[in-house]
Amino acid sequence: xxxxxxxxxxxxxxxxxxxxxxxxxxxxxxxxxxxxxxxxxxxxxxxxxxxxxxxxxxxxxxxxxxxxxxxxxxxxxxxxxxxxxxxxxxxxxxxxxxxxxxxxxxxxxxxxxxxxxxxxxxxxxxxxxxxxxxxxxxxxxxxxxxxxxxxxxxxxxxxxxxx
Amino acid sequence: xxxxxxxxxxxxxxxxxxxxxxxxxxxxxxxxxxxxxxxxxxxxxxxxxxxxxxxxxxxxxxxxxxxxxxxxxxxxxxxxxxxxxxxxxxxxxxxxxxxxxxxxxxxxxxxxxxxxxxxxxxxxxxxxxxxxxxxxxxxxxxxxxxxxxxxxxxxxxxxxxxxxxxxxxxxxxxxxxxxxxxxxxxxxxxxxxxxxxxxxxxxxxxxxxxxxxxxxxxxxxxxxxxxxxxxxxxxxxxxxxxxxxxxxxxxxxxxxxxxxxxxxxxxxxxxxxxxxxxxxxxxxxxxxxxxxxxxxxxxxxxxxxxxxxxxxxxxxxxxxxxxxxxxxxxxxxxxxxxxxxxxxxxxxxxxxxxxxxxxxxxxxxxxxxxxxxxxxxxxxxxxxxxxxxxxxxxxxxxxxxxxxxxxxxxxxxxxxxxxxxxxxxxxxxxxxxxxxxxxxxxxxxxxxxxxxxxxxxxxxxxxxxxxxxxxxxxxxxxxxxxxxxxxxxxxxxxxxxxxxxxxxxxxxxxxxxxxxxxxxxxxxxxxxxxxxxxxxxxxxxxxxxxxxxxxxxxxxxxxxxxxxxxxxxxxxxxxxxx
Ligand SMILES: Cc1cc2nc3c(=O)[nH]c(=O)nc-3n(C[C@H](O)[C@H](O)[C@H](O)COP(=O)(O)OP(=O)(O)OC[C@H]3O[C@@H](n4cnc5c(N)ncnc54)[C@H](O)[C@@H]3O)c2cc1C
Ligand SMILES: Cc1ncc(C[n+]2csc(CCOP(=O)(O)OP(=O)(O)O)c2C)c(N)n1
Ligand SMILES: [Mg+2]
Numbered sequence: 001x002x003x004x005x006x007x008x009x010x011x012x013x014x015x016x017x018x019x020x021x022x023x024x025x026x027x028x029x030x031x032x033x034x035x036x037x038x039x040x041x042x043x044x045x046x047x048x049x050x051x052x053x054x055x056x057x058x059x060x061x062x063x064x065x066x067x068x069x070x071x072x073x074x075x076x077x078x079x080x081x082x083x084x085x086x087x088x089x090x091x092x093x094x095x096x097x098x099x100x101x102x103x104x105x106x107x108x109x110x111x112x113x114x115x116x117x118x119x120x121x122x123x124x125x126x127x128x129x130x131x132x133x134x135x136x137x138x139x140x141x142x143x144x145x146x147x148x149x150x151x152x153x154x155x156x157x158x159x160x161x162x163x
Numbered sequence: 164x165x166x167x168x169x170x171x172x173x174x175x176x177x178x179x180x181x182x183x184x185x186x187x188x189x190x191x192x193x194x195x196x197x198x199x200x201x202x203x204x205x206x207x208x209x210x211x212x213x214x215x216x217x218x219x220x221x222x223x224x225x226x227x228x229x230x231x232x233x234x235x236x237x238x239x240x241x242x243x244x245x246x247x248x249x250x251x252x253x254x255x256x257x258x259x260x261x262x263x264x265x266x267x268x269x270x271x272x273x274x275x276x277x278x279x280x281x282x283x284x285x286x287x288x289x290x291x292x293x294x295x296x297x298x299x300x301x302x303x304x305x306x307x308x309x310x311x312x313x314x315x316x317x318x319x320x321x322x323x324x325x326x327x328x329x330x331x332x333x334x335x336x337x338x339x340x341x342x343x344x345x346x347x348x349x350x351x352x353x354x355x356x357x358x359x360x361x362x363x364x365x366x367x368x369x370x371x372x373x374x375x376x377x378x379x380x381x382x383x384x385x386x387x388x389x390x391x392x393x394x395x396x397x398x399x400x401x402x403x404x405x406x407x408x409x410x411x412x413x414x415x416x417x418x419x420x421x422x423x424x425x426x427x428x429x430x431x432x433x434x435x436x437x438x439x440x441x442x443x444x445x446x447x448x449x450x451x452x453x454x455x456x457x458x459x460x461x462x463x464x465x466x467x468x469x470x471x472x473x474x475x476x477x478x479x480x481x482x483x484x485x486x487x488x489x490x491x492x493x494x495x496x497x498x499x500x501x502x503x504x505x506x507x508x509x510x511x512x513x514x515x516x517x518x519x520x521x522x523x524x525x526x527x528x529x530x531x532x533x534x535x536x537x538x539x540x541x542x543x544x545x546x547x548x549x550x551x552x553x554x555x556x557x558x559x560x561x562x563x564x565x566x567x568x569x570x571x572x573x574x575x576x577x578x579x580x581x582x583x584x585x586x587x588x589x590x591x592x593x594x595x596x597x598x599x600x601x602x603x604x605x606x607x608x609x610x611x612x613x614x615x616x617x618x619x620x621x622x623x624x625x626x627x628x629x630x631x632x633x634x635x636x637x638x639x640x641x642x643x644x645x646x647x648x649x650x651x652x653x654x655x656x657x658x659x660x661x662x663x664x665x666x667x668x669x670x671x672x673x674x675x676x677x678x679x680x681x682x683x684x685x686x687x688x689x690x691x692x693x694x695x696x697x698x699x700x701x702x703x704x705x706x707x708x709x710x711x712x713x714x715x716x717x718x719x720x721x722x723x724x725x726x727x728x729x730x731x732x733x734x735x736x737x738x739x740x741x
Contacts, residue, residue, distance in 0.1 A: 062470035
């Protein structure tokens with residue numbers, strides 16, 4: 001099953017490589033990983049998407065918790081949560097295609113953020129499946145480049161990951 | 164007080180109470196060595212190879228329970244230390260390893276003797292630090308000791324760039340009394356609810372067994388374990404790392420378990436209905452094939468590291484905490500409730516165990532004209548009255564030492580279990596002897612292993628650490644040969660060295676006493692003579708039967724109930740047992 005592990009860790013050089021190294025050394029897979037400092041500059045927050053059965057996920061969370069730089073973590077999938085990913089897609093646009101791309105972007109609540117005579121860049125956020133659906137809907141021959149941030153997430157209600 | 168980085172490091176180690184540093188100098192640590200030169204509180208032990216430094220510090224740590232301290236230079240000094248760091252890591256031994264690094268401005272430029280020590284050691288340390296600011300040095304050292312010695316212990320590397328130690332940059336020094344790390348809070352006591360459940364289950368058991376490991380030694384809980392075991396009256400087995408955690412000569416002890424454990428210990432594990440694992444980690448050498456592991460048992464597991472629990476074997480009642488307080492909690496609960504298992508109810512179980520014990524699985528050919536390695540260890544046990552510190556290398560000799568030397572006290576058996584590092588024994592013995600100069604210290608080794616760190620014989624002379632090296636010389640990498648005999652139709656591929664040194668001369672060249680023993684009747688007198696030479700390191704080159712194998716054995720893919728036993732001597736044969 002797919003799990004989204006959200007991690008608060010010390011904002012130290014090397015902390016990221018400890019996490020990445022743990023995954024490669026123990027043979028766990030990482031589907032995506034995003035990391036950025038938080039409002040508290042001593043901490044950064046990492047969101048990691050991985051897959052595995054219950055036993056593997058249990059080991060992953062235990063091993064992550066064991067890293068000295070990891071302050072706290074939660075598996076977002078354990079409870080209600082919101083998941084978002086940012087995507088930018090550069091699309092080749094001939095004159096007669098422009099309306100179609102624009103309306104498609106609108107349906108998916110995307111924005112066109114850059115226009116040249118031959119290209120559009122569409123920006124879109126949402127759960128990863130929604131972004132996948134947009135990509136599927138666009139003619140693959142027109143896609144020049146896709147940039148995705150990897151999902152990040154937050155739990156709903158009062159529950160959360162904070163100190 | 165204003166000090167340079169080098170002085171801060173040395174003063175921090177003094178304030179931490181460090182007695183010995185095991186090290187080797189080089190460019191990146193010259194400032195540090197200069198500061199060491201100008202003090203006389205800490206003794207520096209100059210090894211002959213950085214691997215020796217880590218193993219010696221490790222031996223010191225295992226024998227004393229205090230952290231071992233290592234100092235090496237950058238680049239090759241640092242990489243030479245890695246095997247020893249990984250060895251300590253696998254057995255959860257507290258070490259603080261200080262490595263020099265190239266100066267901060269040139270890090271990353273492939274500077275002379277630069278290696279990414281933080282990157283190289285990351286997978287085999289509990290934690291590591293690169294010091295980038297001299298004002299943080301003292302605090303970092305304090306943190307390193309704190310992390311290394313608390314929770315599940317382990318090695319910590321502190322990588323110090325040369326410019327941080329420069330003599331001309333001085334900053335105020337204060338060694339912190341305490342540190343706390345917000346992201347690191349090891350659990351100490353056990354969860355009350357879990358402890359109650361565990362005690363209830365234990366007291367209802369009909370075929371219980373206590374399976375204890377290195378965590379009891381690391382957690383200084385032998386006394387509690389012994390009381391716990393006596394209170395319950397249950398059989399107890401130890402892992403290789405747990406030997407000495409419970410007295411081996413006690414009636415309730417049924418030997419080591421696992422691949423080369425006793426028949427009675429493995430059979431009892433297999434047939435048991437309740438297992439309590441205490442500071443042991445269900446290593447694959449212990450469990451055998453996982454699908455066949457203890458099919459009838461409910462399992463309780465006490466471990467300070469949550470990640471050790473249900474890693475390989477799913478357990479029913481996990482208790483996260485340190486062995487010592489958890490056992491105290493359990494004992495208290497048992498006492499409070501005036502509950503004790505009925506002796507009568509345990510009789511059938513003990514009766515069964517005695518039958519397994521009667522198989523006498525460790526019996527060997529005592530009539531042989533060749534020296535049997537088992538006999539040597541038995542004699543070593545007698546000559547040292549069971550009270551020596553025994554270090555070992557890796558191979559058959561290690562298993563024989565574990566099987567035939569009965570450890571009654573913790574921290575007496577010092578070996579590399581998790582990584583299985585050949586070369587460990589000799590430097591480790593030096594570390595032990597430094598800690599306990601008046602005790603008998605012997606290194607049980609093989610002719611292959613001992614050559615891996617043989618250069619430390621020179622260190623032993625310089626620092627007057629008179630140890631006894633018991634070289635069980637079978638002219639083979641016996642453990643490898645045994646596997647080739649059993650699994651590769653005796654194709655002995657490269658497990659034999661056509662040339663081995665004359666160890667007697669070698670020992671003499673290093674300034675020690677060498678003895679060669681090749682008859683069984685010479686073994687005892689030679690050992691007595693060697694141990695009588697209190698102030699000399701003696702190398703006993705003992706020529707043993709090269710066909711001897713370690714029995715019993717659980718072969719790959721087999722379960723505990725399916726051991727290969729020696730067929731010999733009117734003891735039992737495989738057929739009789741089936
Ligand atoms: C050639 C060879 C053959 C071997 N054959 C065997 C064999 O037949 N039988 C055998 O048993 N081993 C054998 N080994 C050793 C084996 O590889 C493992 O090293 C060993 O079994 C591990 O022992 P352990 O489970 O006691 O764990 P250790 O490695 O000692 O780990 C200790 C455990 O206790 C925990 N712990 C630490 N401190 C505390 C504390 N204060 N409180 C609570 N928990 C704590 C740790 O988190 C860890 O889980 C062999 C090794 C070699 C090289
Ligand atoms: C550094 C290292 N290299 C290789 C091995 C694999 N190995 C395990 S036991 C062994 C043979 C040891 O031979 P010896 O020291 O003579 O001991 P014996 O088994 O003969 O008692 C080898 C090569 C190891 N454990 N460590
Ligand atoms: Mg040998």
